[in-house]
Amino acid sequence: MFQRYHLLPTLTALDNVIAPVLPYRVDFNRVDRAREILAAVGLEGREHALPSQLSGGQQQRVAIARALIGRPRLLLADEPTGNLDSRTGKEILDLLADLRASYAMTILVATHEQGVAARSDRLIRLRDGAITDDIDLVGGVTTEETLSRAHGLRI
Numbered sequence: 001m002f003q004r005y006h007l008l009p010t011l012t013a014l015d016n017v018i019a020p021v022l023p024y025r026v027d028f029n030r031v032d033r034a035r036e037i038l039a040a041v042g043l044e045g046r047e048h049a050l051p052s053q054l055s056g057g058q059q060q061r062v063a064i065a066r067a068l069i070g071r072p073r074l075l076l077a078d079e080p081t082g083n084l085d086s087r088t089g090k091e092i093l094d095l096l097a098d099l100r101a102s103y104a105m106t107i108l109v110a111t112h113e114q115g116v117a118a119r120s121d122r123l124i125r126l127r128d129g130a131i132t133d134d135i136d137l138v139g140g141v142t143t144e145e146t147l148s149r150a151h152g153l154r155i
Contacts, residue, residue, distance in 0.1 A: 005063040007051040014047040017065045037065040057088035075107045093119055
């Protein structure tokens with residue numbers, strides 16, 4: 001999942017979701033799976049919209065659906081809230097958490113946003129290519145506690 005979505009501007013939301021699996025033999029109906037995932041990310045009824053007809057948050061949801069069509073076990077997300085306002089960013093993070101549980105996958109998020117990092121189960125901080133922190137956050141740790149564990153940072 002890219003920070004800037006990289007949707008193909010002349011393809012509908014449905015076609016953008018299907019595009020990654022077109023060259024492959026798959027054991028599922030591409031259109032049915034794409035519709036199912038678009039509904040799961042809250043875009044039911046917007047299948048035929050072009051990217052230019054969608055808000056930034058909706059485009060990010062299409063990008064998430066596109067990343068999920070092959071049912072990956074690992075989803076890599078580069079700054080998934082970077083181009084979104086705070087409300088939409090929270091919605092996307094909530095959606096990713098729900099999808100993680102529904103699809104039983106691991107999500108690896110690269111972010112500079114402390115609030116995004118604080119919502120993780122595990123926080124690994126890098127500096128100049130080296131790991132500086134590796135903190136297990138499982139167990140209902142608050143954002144403030146998380147940031148405190150990571151060198152006293154505050155939001």
